[in-house]
Amino acid sequence: MCDFRTSTVYQIYPKSFLDTNGDGLGELRGVTAKLDYLKELGVDYLWLTPFFVSPQNDNGYDVADYRQIDPRYGTMDDFEELSREAEKRGLGLMLDMVFNHTSTEHEWFRKALAGDPKYKDYYIWKKGKPNGEPPTNWESKFGGNAWEYVPQFDEYYLHLFDKTQADLNWDNPEVRSEVADVVRFWMAKGVKGFRFDVINLISKGAFEDDSQGDGRRFYTDGPRIHQYLRELNEATFGQDPGIITVGEMSSTSMENCFRYAGAESHELSMVFSFHHLKVDFMGNEKWVLVPADFHKLKDILFSWQQGMAAHDAWNAVFWCNHDQPRVVSRFGDEGTYWKQSAKMLANVIHCLRGTPYIYQGEEIGMTNAGFTDLSQYRDVESLNHFQILRDKGMSAQSAYNILNVHSRDNARTPMQWDASPNGGFTAGTPWIGVNPNYTRINAQAQVGDPDSIFTHYQTLVRLRKEYGVIACGDFEALDPGHPAVLAYRRRWQGDTLYCISNFYPKPCTWTCPEALEGCQVLLSNYPDARASTALELRPYESLVLLRRS
Numbered sequence: 001m002c003d004f005r006t007s008t009v010y011q012i013y014p015k016s017f018l019d020t021n022g023d024g025l026g027e028l029r030g031v032t033a034k035l036d037y038l039k040e041l042g043v044d045y046l047w048l049t050p051f052f053v054s055p056q057n058d059n060g061y062d063v064a065d066y067r068q069i070d071p072r073y074g075t076m077d078d079f080e081e082l083s084r085e086a087e088k089r090g091l092g093l094m095l096d097m098v099f100n101h102t103s104t105e106h107e108w109f110r111k112a113l114a115g116d117p118k119y120k121d122y123y124i125w126k127k128g129k130p131n132g133e134p135p136t137n138w139e140s141k142f143g144g145n146a147w148e149y150v151p152q153f154d155e156y157y158l159h160l161f162d163k164t165q166a167d168l169n170w171d172n173p174e175v176r177s178e179v180a181d182v183v184r185f186w187m188a189k190g191v192k193g194f195r196f197d198v199i200n201l202i203s204k205g206a207f208e209d210d211s212q213g214d215g216r217r218f219y220t221d222g223p224r225i226h227q228y229l230r231e232l233n234e235a236t237f238g239q240d241p242g243i244i245t246v247g248e249m250s251s252t253s254m255e256n257c258f259r260y261a262g263a264e265s266h267e268l269s270m271v272f273s274f275h276h277l278k279v280d281f282m283g284n285e286k287w288v289l290v291p292a293d294f295h296k297l298k299d300i301l302f303s304w305q306q307g308m309a310a311h312d313a314w315n316a317v318f319w320c321n322h323d324q325p326r327v328v329s330r331f332g333d334e335g336t337y338w339k340q341s342a343k344m345l346a347n348v349i350h351c352l353r354g355t356p357y358i359y360q361g362e363e364i365g366m367t368n369a370g371f372t373d374l375s376q377y378r379d380v381e382s383l384n385h386f387q388i389l390r391d392k393g394m395s396a397q398s399a400y401n402i403l404n405v406h407s408r409d410n411a412r413t414p415m416q417w418d419a420s421p422n423g424g425f426t427a428g429t430p431w432i433g434v435n436p437n438y439t440r441i442n443a444q445a446q447v448g449d450p451d452s453i454f455t456h457y458q459t460l461v462r463l464r465k466e467y468g469v470i471a472c473g474d475f476e477a478l479d480p481g482h483p484a485v486l487a488y489r490r491r492w493q494g495d496t497l498y499c500i501s502n503f504y505p506k507p508c509t510w511t512c513p514e515a516l517e518g519c520q521v522l523l524s525n526y527p528d529a530r531a532s533t534a535l536e537l538r539p540y541e542s543l544v545l546l547r548r549s
């Protein structure tokens with residue numbers, strides 16, 4: 001039973017992981033230097049965000065060459081060394097493939113701009129409207145219209161993200177074959193997994209104005225998406241059962257995910273969906289301040305758990321990544337209950353049905369950046385939206401308050417290794433500010449401490465391997481209407497697991513619909529936790545209970 005069900009993936013943002021040459025940017029050698037730490041945590045796969053040649057307008061998600069390592073991150077020799085050293089420790093590398101778009105500095109786009117018709121058709125071009133407006137009113141995810149005008153063609157190209165990230169034309173079979181070549185190139189280097197960036201946006205539908213929204217309904221889970229994924233699967237990773245894949249699915253539907261990640265669909269191993277992380281948005285609008293809706297959070301998590309299980313499809317389960325604020329700041333407590341809330345949030349995710357993902361620093365309870373000035377921000381999305389909010393007349397302070405909560409830079413501050421200057425991340429000047437709380441929150445202070453957040457994560461990773469019920473059990477929500485408690489049950493081959501968590505700092509009572517006496521406490525965030533049917537839960541208290549038949 002050693003497959004992705006028993007595995008845990010650890011996500012590395014190399015730029016912010018470890019700098020070994022003092023230039024302020026982390027690189028591949030930094031990852032190699034920390035493999036023993038990752039081995040100690042017990043994870044199985046390392047997802048590395050893109051380190052390919054790139055102008056870095058979107059921190060590497062704007063790829064200019066899929067086969068070369070950006071010198072800022074190292075060399076191919078460094079990659080091969082990392083790969084060898086990871087393999088020695090039983091860790092698989094998972095690469096991040098950005099195929100919805102390329103950088104406008106990619107050779108294909110440069111040739112397109114030079115007028116080569118073969119390469120022009122690698123991208124999506126349209127004429128403007130007769131009134132001089134762009135072809136459609138679609139909005140870029142990073143703000144502004146999604147079309148960029150090119151005078152020499154009197155046409156616009158589509159960019160769903162930054163204007164330096166031009167969308168590829170997947171309807172062109174040559175594009176699909178180029179992409180498959182890239183995947184095979186990295187398979188030949190021995191990588192063990194792939195994460196496909198915004199992969200459900202690759203098949204565009206009608207190019208029409210969206211009178212109801214920002215255009216996403218015309219290109220999300222588009223008309224030929226399943227065909228393209230099955231083709232890619234068959235031409236590449238589908239030939240090697242040892243490879244795991246995860247698709248990043250933007251604004252997707254569950255029905256589509258049944259197919260993307262269905263056991264029999266020959267598309268992907270699993271999917272990231274994001275609906276549970278929009279519970280502090282207003283609809284799809286992220287740049288607002290609204291309290292998180294706990295009932296919505298439970299509703300979404302639970303319905304995805306049930307739906308995917310009922311269709312034999314597999315979720316990636318997670319709170320954090322390089323695009324999300326830090327979860328302890330978002331749904332937990334940075335202050336008095338920092339440790340308890342971080343452990344509670346870990347239990348909630350790691351006992352679910354799906355493959356858990358840990359984002360660097362989450363395992364030590366890293367918090368949001370706490371930036372107070374625009375000069376501290378680096379992320380293109382944050383910088384653009386700050387300006388958009390200001391243009392709408394919002395005060396700088398109110399715009400900062402929103403960035404503070406939602407900016408992607410919250411997740412991108414350097415990994416806090418120890419209490420030395422810059423948290424041990426760099427001997428130089430870090431490319432983005434280190435959170436000053438590194439003197440208190442750092443890996444060195446936690447590894448080996450039985451009560452630390454790190455040890456708690458380590459235990460969760462191990463329990464998934466030891467107990468089939470965590471890896472393979474079914475899923476049932478318990479008392480979903482409770483105002484403060486998130487609880488569920490898993491069952492497998494006579495074992496029953498309960499995960500019960502108080503999501504709030506206030507103590508509360510909770511009565512389980514099933515008798516819990518006699519259950520073993522597998523894990524908790526309070527040392528003296530006990531199983532009983534009527535529970536008095538302390539602030540953020542969380543229990544993982546097991547009954548064996």
Ligand code: GLC
Nearest residue numbers: 058061098161197198322323
């Ligand atoms: C994904 C990445 C994000 C990037 C975007 C465009 O959402 O996770 O970081 O900006 O795709 O490639």
